[in-house]
Amino acid sequence: MKNSIHVKDGWFFEICNMWPGMALSLEIENILYDEKSLFQHIQVFETKNHGKMLALDGIIQLTESDEFSYQEMLAHIPLFAHPRPETVLVIGGGDGGILREAGRHACVKTMDFCEIDEMVITVSKQFLPDLACGFDDPRVNVFIRDGAAFVREKTGRYDVIIVDSSDPIGPGEVLFKKPFYESLKNALKPGGIIATQGESIFLHQDCVTNLAKITRDLFKQQAYACFIVPTYPGGNIGVCLGSLGPELTRPAREIPAELQSRLKYYTPRVHEAAFVLPHFAQVMLEAL
Ligand code: SPD
Numbered sequence: 001m002k003n004s005i006h007v008k009d010g011w012f013f014e015i016c017n018m019w020p021g022m023a024l025s026l027e028i029e030n031i032l033y034d035e036k037s038l039f040q041h042i043q044v045f046e047t048k049n050h051g052k053m054l055a056l057d058g059i060i061q062l063t064e065s066d067e068f069s070y071q072e073m074l075a076h077i078p079l080f081a082h083p084r085p086e087t088v089l090v091i092g093g094g095d096g097g098i099l100r101e102a103g104r105h106a107c108v109k110t111m112d113f114c115e116i117d118e119m120v121i122t123v124s125k126q127f128l129p130d131l132a133c134g135f136d137d138p139r140v141n142v143f144i145r146d147g148a149a150f151v152r153e154k155t156g157r158y159d160v161i162i163v164d165s166s167d168p169i170g171p172g173e174v175l176f177k178k179p180f181y182e183s184l185k186n187a188l189k190p191g192g193i194i195a196t197q198g199e200s201i202f203l204h205q206d207c208v209t210n211l212a213k214i215t216r217d218l219f220k221q222q223a224y225a226c227f228i229v230p231t232y233p234g235g236n237i238g239v240c241l242g243s244l245g246p247e248l249t250r251p252a253r254e255i256p257a258e259l260q261s262r263l264k265y266y267t268p269r270v271h272e273a274a275f276v277l278p279h280f281a282q283v284m285l286e287a288l
Pocket of ligand 1: 059060061062070071093094095096097098164165166167197232233
């Protein structure tokens with residue numbers, strides 16, 4: 001097994017100053033990939049019990065055992081809240097999982113995809129084919145660029161924009177700032193919706209309240225949903241949403257039975273339930 005700063009005695013440790021005093025560990029069997037790209041340290045592990053795992057700069061992005069929860073919720077909440085999403089932009093998420101989910105919507109005609117780090121796509125195609133299959137969809141147009149710069153150039157172009165960022169440290173930092181959200185809003189068609197990776201309501205309260213404030217200032221409607229992902233710190237993560245029109249907290253369309261049968265986490269009831277927050281979080285976000 002190759003040496004890595006995040007691996008000791010056969011265990012991977014996610015240790016990050018965003019959640020001081022705790023670590024998340026998974027037992028691993030092998031390091032399949034361990035290289036630095038121009039932007040970040042990319043690692044793929046074979047874990048003992050959770051399938052393959054992708055980590056960027058030592059932070060778990062996904063494991064094969066529970067990735068469905070994150071990809072389905074980040075993609076299907078905004079896509080089902082929109083009455084007819086035809087043009088979609090996905091920023092970040094070079095593994096392809098969000099594209100895989102967005103592609104399940106027959107009404108979607110084009111999916112622009114912008115990722116700063118081409119090596120994440122290459123590595124995912126090699127090691128994570130069940131996610132990277134998202135790139136096989138002929139409706140996908142791939143742009144290898146800084147997502148903030150890409151979206152700045154677009155006006156009134158998209159029905160739904162999904163931002164699958166890493167944490168606000170390193171290349172993802174700019175994706176948590178107000179100017180980026182102003183660009184996202186400007187890139188939406190009338191009635192459009194944005195959904196962004198919203199960190200944990202338990203562990204990253206400054207980040208969550210900051211995103212809620214930004215979206216509240218800019219959008220007609222704003223909401224925060226949270227859900228379970230066992231292999232993220234605290235076992236949960238959220239989505240921050242802004243809408244120029246449609247109600248966010250319930251689906252605007254029925255889910256086709258065939259599509260529902262292929263999903264493991266998202267249902268219309270789970271969509272609505274994800275916005276029902278614990279009391280401390282409700283108070284925190286209402287106090288803004
Ligand atoms: N704290 C980790 C957040 C990871 C968000 N991005 C995951 C990428 C999966 N498509």
